[in-house]
Amino acid sequence: MPKRCFVGIxxxxxxxxxxxxxxDGKVLCKRSIRTEAExxxxxxxxxxxxxxxxxIAEAGLTKSQVEAVGIGSPGSMSHTQGIVIKPPNLPGWQDxxxxxxxxxxxxxxxxxENDANAAAWGEFWAGAxxxxxxxxxxxxxxxxxGGVITNGKLMRGHFDNAAELGHWxxxxxxxxxxxxxxGCLEAYASASYTAQRATEAVKAGEASSLAxxxxxxxxxxxxxxxxxxxxxxPLAKRILDETCYYLAIACVxxxxxxxxxxxxxxxxxxxxxxxxLLVPIRTKAAxxxxxxxxxxxxxxxxxxxxxxxxxxxxxxxxLGREEGEI
Amino acid sequence: MPKRCFVGIxxxxxxxxxxxxxxDGKVLCKRSIRTEAExxxxxxxxxxxxxxxxxIAEAGLTKSQVEAVGIGSPGSMSHTQGIVIKPPNLPGWQDxxxxxxxxxxxxxxxxxENDANAAAWGEFWAGAxxxxxxxxxxxxxxxxxGGVITNGKLMRGHFDNAAELGHWxxxxxxxxxxxxxxGCLEAYASASYTAQRATEAVKAGEASSLAxxxxxxxxxxxxxxxxxxxxxxPLAKRILDETCYYLAIACVxxxxxxxxxxxxxxxxxxxxxxxxLLVPIRTKAAxxxxxxxxxxxxxxxxxxxxxxxxxxxxxxxxLGREEGEI
Numbered sequence: 001m002p003k004r005c006f007v008g009i010x011x012x013x014x015x016x017x018x019x020x021x022x023x024d025g026k027v028l029c030k031r032s033i034r035t036e037a038e039x040x041x042x043x044x045x046x047x048x049x050x051x052x053x054x055x056i057a058e059a060g061l062t063k064s065q066v067e068a069v070g071i072g073s074p075g076s077m078s079h080t081q082g083i084v085i086k087p088p089n090l091p092g093w094q095d096x097x098x099x100x101x102x103x104x105x106x107x108x109x110x111x112x113e114n115d116a117n118a119a120a121w122g123e124f125w126a127g128a129x130x131x132x133x134x135x136x137x138x139x140x141x142x143x144x145x146g147g148v149i150t151n152g153k154l155m156r157g158h159f160d161n162a163a164e165l166g167h168w169x170x171x172x173x174x175x176x177x178x179x180x181x182x183g184c185l186e187a188y189a190s191a192s193y194t195a196q197r198a199t200e201a202v203k204a205g206e207a208s209s210l211a212x213x214x215x216x217x218x219x220x221x222x223x224x225x226x227x228x229x230x231x232x233x234p235l236a237k238r239i240l241d242e243t244c245y246y247l248a249i250a251c252v253x254x255x256x257x258x259x260x261x262x263x264x265x266x267x268x269x270x271x272x273x274x275x276x277l278l279v280p281i282r283t284k285a286a287x288x289x290x291x292x293x294x295x296x297x298x299x300x301x302x303x304x305x306x307x308x309x310x311x312x313x314x315x316x317x318x319l320g321r322e323e324g325e326i
Numbered sequence: 327m328p329k330r331c332f333v334g335i336x337x338x339x340x341x342x343x344x345x346x347x348x349x350d351g352k353v354l355c356k357r358s359i360r361t362e363a364e365x366x367x368x369x370x371x372x373x374x375x376x377x378x379x380x381x382i383a384e385a386g387l388t389k390s391q392v393e394a395v396g397i398g399s400p401g402s403m404s405h406t407q408g409i410v411i412k413p414p415n416l417p418g419w420q421d422x423x424x425x426x427x428x429x430x431x432x433x434x435x436x437x438x439e440n441d442a443n444a445a446a447w448g449e450f451w452a453g454a455x456x457x458x459x460x461x462x463x464x465x466x467x468x469x470x471x472g473g474v475i476t477n478g479k480l481m482r483g484h485f486d487n488a489a490e491l492g493h494w495x496x497x498x499x500x501x502x503x504x505x506x507x508x509g510c511l512e513a514y515a516s517a518s519y520t521a522q523r524a525t526e527a528v529k530a531g532e533a534s535s536l537a538x539x540x541x542x543x544x545x546x547x548x549x550x551x552x553x554x555x556x557x558x559x560p561l562a563k564r565i566l567d568e569t570c571y572y573l574a575i576a577c578v579x580x581x582x583x584x585x586x587x588x589x590x591x592x593x594x595x596x597x598x599x600x601x602x603l604l605v606p607i608r609t610k611a612a613x614x615x616x617x618x619x620x621x622x623x624x625x626x627x628x629x630x631x632x633x634x635x636x637x638x639x640x641x642x643x644x645l646g647r648e649e650g651e652i
Contacts, residue, residue: 076619132484133484148583150483153477157460157584157586158458158587158621158623159587159619161581161585161621162584162585163582163583163585164582165582165583167618168579169575169614170498172497172571177616179617180615181578181614181615182614249495252495253579256489256490257474257489257584258488258583258584259483259485259486259487259488259489288495288507288508290493290503290505290507292402292493292506293402293485295484
């Protein structure tokens with residue numbers, strides 16, 4: 001019997017990634033196109049519908065051989081209503097009924113999911129969380145995204161906003177976060193805020209090999225912080241250590257929240273590698289957790305890389321079919 | 327058709343409460359006996375089994391009219407294995423297969439649940455969470471207990487230790503908690519730690535109307551802190567304000583974790599009342615939360631009072647039957 005197939009679409013502000021994925025999470029074909037977001041929602045939705053048709057054809061399939069389409073969408077959205085509310089990186093989008101428009105244009109059952117949830121579901125379905133029933137993912141990129149699977153189910157919450165773990169307040173009265181809160185995990189541990197904390201320290205006059213970079217570029221990237229820390233720069237080491245510290249606190253708090261078997265770290269930041277990021281987080285979490293039970297989750301890196309978004313979106317289509325939702 | 331009936335048993339270090347509860351969460355009869363924990367587990371288990379028989383008889387029922395027994399147990403335990411691991415307030419208990427022993431002695435299907443989870447399920451089933459699908463409860467007593475219901479299901483996690491929200495680290499490097507961690511919610515906001523913080527401040531020489539109480543009793547209760555705060559004592563006001571502050575942070579973090587419709591506060595501490603506790607928590611949470619979405623949960627007091635434990639335990643028996651687990 002041929003395997004069941006799903007289309008996953010990962011909508012980003014710069015690129016749209018699409019692909020056909022089988023029921024085991026294997027990518028049969030994939031393609032990335034420019035979002036051309038400056039042309040507004042109608043244009044982007046046309047591009048998305050064309051991409052669905054194109055990847056199906058490139059996989060050598062007909063539409064009747066594809067069960068459903070899953071879309072991972074950035075920013076605030078409603079899974080239940082299938083609406084993109086107002087993503088910061090898609091100008092002109094406001095309450096766009098993306099799910100139903102793609103469904104009508106392609107004729108395929110379609111589901112819409114938050115991109116962090118979709119990526120988490122992808123890792124659970126076909127990546128670093130495979131074989132577990134309880135997994136939490138933290139995506140360390142521009143922001144810190146979260147996704148929670150508990151007892152084999154994607155957790156969405158009453159307002160469809162569950163697992164916004166980047167906005168856990170972990171330092172009361174701490175750094176201002178873009179979300180309006182103070183002391184969010186994201187304001188310390190995202191790639192962007194890690195770089196920003198380093199830039200601030202250099203600008204405040206702290207000695208560092210990064211001073212030249214700030215001088216020439218005006219700011220630092222998280223990659224440069226990691227390189228400098230690995231080379232032994234004290235300021236960079238301290239900044240990266242602080243990032244790991246807050247991520248370790250987040251892991252302990254995840255342990256006491258949904259109590260998963262595994263925590264999966266994903267996003268650009270994990271390019272820092274095991275020694276610079278994973279090992280310090282594991283060590284700090286083990287040193288900070290309670291002694292009432294031995295239930296600290298495993299902490300691991302994601303394995304799907306750049307395909308997590310589209311695999312996860314396709315996985316959400318699979319999930320929607322399994323749950324009889326689409 | 328007569329209503330389905332369940333027995334709930336709430337095992338505590340001092341008292342065992344038992345009752346017969348119908349399928350709507352209504353208590354048909356209840357009774358409280360001394361635990362006599364000093365006589366060891368076999369004796370306590372005998373008392374529990376006798377209490378099951380007794381409340382059934384007092385409700386005017388026969389055993390065949392009762393569907394199942396639910397037990398809420400303190401301290402570390404395993405729902406999956408039905409075992410009480412090592413509760414701090416039950417001396418001599420170690421890996422006791424309580425579920426199967428009660429099941430064998432009564433002949434009734436039996437389930438075992440963490441007491442905080444059971445109380446949360448009770449409020450969800452028949453109290454302040456009724457009508458929601460997503461609810462979180464915080465029990466403010468000697469410690470801070472937690473219970474999470476997401477999409478109508480009790481969340482247990484991979485290690486059966488989910489929702490230990492009192493041990494969320496909310497103040498990195500902060501107060502030492504009994505669990506071995508630093509900066510736990512519990513170390514600031516439980517009734518005991520609220521009283522302890524006040525005692526410490528008085529002993530450190532801060533002026534307060536509570537100084538006389540410390541002098542005569544050696545320490546203060548949380549009730550005395552609330553009374554002094556209400557009367558305008560500055561130290562007591564500051565201590566209680568801090569308790570509300572950390573509880574408000576916990577509410578925001580719950581919002582971003584499981585994103586429930588409602589957060590329910592329970593336990594001895596809520597005797598402080600709406601003005602002293604609930605209103606400040608609501609105000610602070612609203613002032614601290616993000617502006618990305620309007621998804622701060624309602625924050626309310628529990629409504630089942632002292633019966634929450636036994637109603638919740640009976641509710642867990644109902645749940646076990648519904649889910650085909652027992």
